[in-house]
Amino acid sequence: MASTSLSLEDENYVRMSLLLTGISPRAVRKLFDREFAPSCLDASIKKEYNTLNDLKLKHRINQSQWNLLFPRHPDVPNSKSFDITLMITLLRNLTAMEPPQFGYEKLPTSIEITQAADLCRIKYYRNYFAHLDQGKIDTACFQISWTDMTGAINRLGGEQMKLECDQLKTKPLDQTNQEIMMDIKRSYNEIRELRGSLENLKLSCIEMKKCNAILNENHEEVKKSFELLNEKVTTLNQDTVPWNIRAQIVKTLGKWKDRDSIL
Numbered sequence: 001m002a003s004t005s006l007s008l009e010d011e012n013y014v015r016m017s018l019l020l021t022g023i024s025p026r027a028v029r030k031l032f033d034r035e036f037a038p039s040c041l042d043a044s045i046k047k048e049y050n051t052l053n054d055l056k057l058k059h060r061i062n063q064s065q066w067n068l069l070f071p072r073h074p075d076v077p078n079s080k081s082f083d084i085t086l087m088i089t090l091l092r093n094l095t096a097m098e099p100p101q102f103g104y105e106k107l108p109t110s111i112e113i114t115q116a117a118d119l120c121r122i123k124y125y126r127n128y129f130a131h132l133d134q135g136k137i138d139t140a141c142f143q144i145s146w147t148d149m150t151g152a153i154n155r156l157g158g159e160q161m162k163l164e165c166d167q168l169k170t171k172p173l174d175q176t177n178q179e180i181m182m183d184i185k186r187s188y189n190e191i192r193e194l195r196g197s198l199e200n201l202k203l204s205c206i207e208m209k210k211c212n213a214i215l216n217e218n219h220e221e222v223k224k225s226f227e228l229l230n231e232k233v234t235t236l237n238q239d240t241v242p243w244n245i246r247a248q249i250v251k252t253l254g255k256w257k258d259r260d261s262i263l
Contacts, residue, residue, distance in 0.1 A: 023168070
């Protein structure tokens with residue numbers, strides 16, 4: 001039975017995590033293997049090299065995923081090693097799927113039940129729940145999301161996967177699941193601490209920027225003073241009369257001026 005240390009919201013999060021990381025990737029892979037027959041996958045990928053390379057240049061495919069698509073000889077690509085993000089990217093860009101009404105970045109409406117819309121649903125919920133701060137899902141959100149997700153899994157992966165979803169929703173969480181949740185909670189605490197450290201670093205960075213601005217202002221003042229001094233030195237260097245002789249001349253002229261004023 002589930003431990004009393006886990007609240008209902010905690011359990012909702014665990015079940016949704018297991019759905020998103022365990023069942024939904026298999027549903028996407030089932031569709032992927034229908035579109036790209038495993039026996040022809042290597043040839044299909046090589047045929048689309050230019051398109052895939054363009055996606056890589058746009059950072060839609062990372063280096064690790066690229067290595068899975070084009071492994072070293074004699075290995076060949078295998079969809080079982082592809083993560084869900086890579087499979088969705090390939091399905092979106094290498095097949096004739098029409099994008100959902102509002103594009104791939106927004107949750108499709110309930111009346112959209114195309115393969116593209118279902119892929120979009122899975123991607124949307126994976127991103128949404130991955131960014132939850134507390135690792136909890138309230139019951140209302142859980143019910144709506146679960147229905148939407150399992151409908152997509154059913155259409156992509158078949159009735160057997162839908163049955164797995166139904167069992168996952170109600171089965172007691174075993175000790176392993178509870179330990180996973182505890183690890184998640186500890187991770188969130190560590191993340192909060194890291195965020196606190198990051199905020200302190202940001203504040204320190206702001207102070208450093210202020211100090212740097214002051215130093216830049218002082219530097220400009222020193223630079224101007226140096227330029228003025230340099231101008232004076234240049235003027236002196238251009239003077240054909242030695243500075244000590246000029247000082248004596250100025251002094252003598254001053255005496256003459258004083259004498260003339262007396263007379």
